[in-house]
Amino acid sequence: MYVGRTFVVGKNSEGNITAAYLLYSRSYKNRIIKKENNVFKVRLTKGDDEKKLLEYNCIKFSDTQLIVGNGVHVENVEKNLKNGENTFNSVCYGLIETGPINDEYDSARIVAVFDGENLVLGSLIKSKLHVKTVKPHISVFYYL
Secondary structure, three states: OOOOEEEEEEEOOOOOEEEEEEEOOOOOOOEEEEEEOOEEEEEEOOOOHHHHHHOEEEEEEOOOOEEEEOOOHHHHHHHHHHOOOOHHHHHHHHHHHHOOOOOOOOOOEEEEEEOOOOEEEEEEEOOEEEEEEEOOOEOOEEEO
């Protein structure tokens, strides 16, 4: 099984929402994750402008929400939230607006949003959109 990118998100033992993002790539090994303010960004370590699409925000957080994802769809989800859409629909629309990843592995777009109360998890491949809402519990983590 090829992992590629994955993350876990849930509540730690103190009840705080916590996320961890794993970046792995067979083809693009020259990337790192950098924190800038309240955003963790996947960035190239070498200046290869033709591969700029491999750069994206993987974790965005504020006092009231957390968004974790493996691509540019994170921005679409955030835009929908800012426009007043509910969390579940923001995840659905954000994934659909961006569309599936067109690669030979049928890699999934994955995203999770914690809105202070619920955790909405979503994934999109060429043949399926899957979105569900869970109520996070202390010391329970969910992964995509």
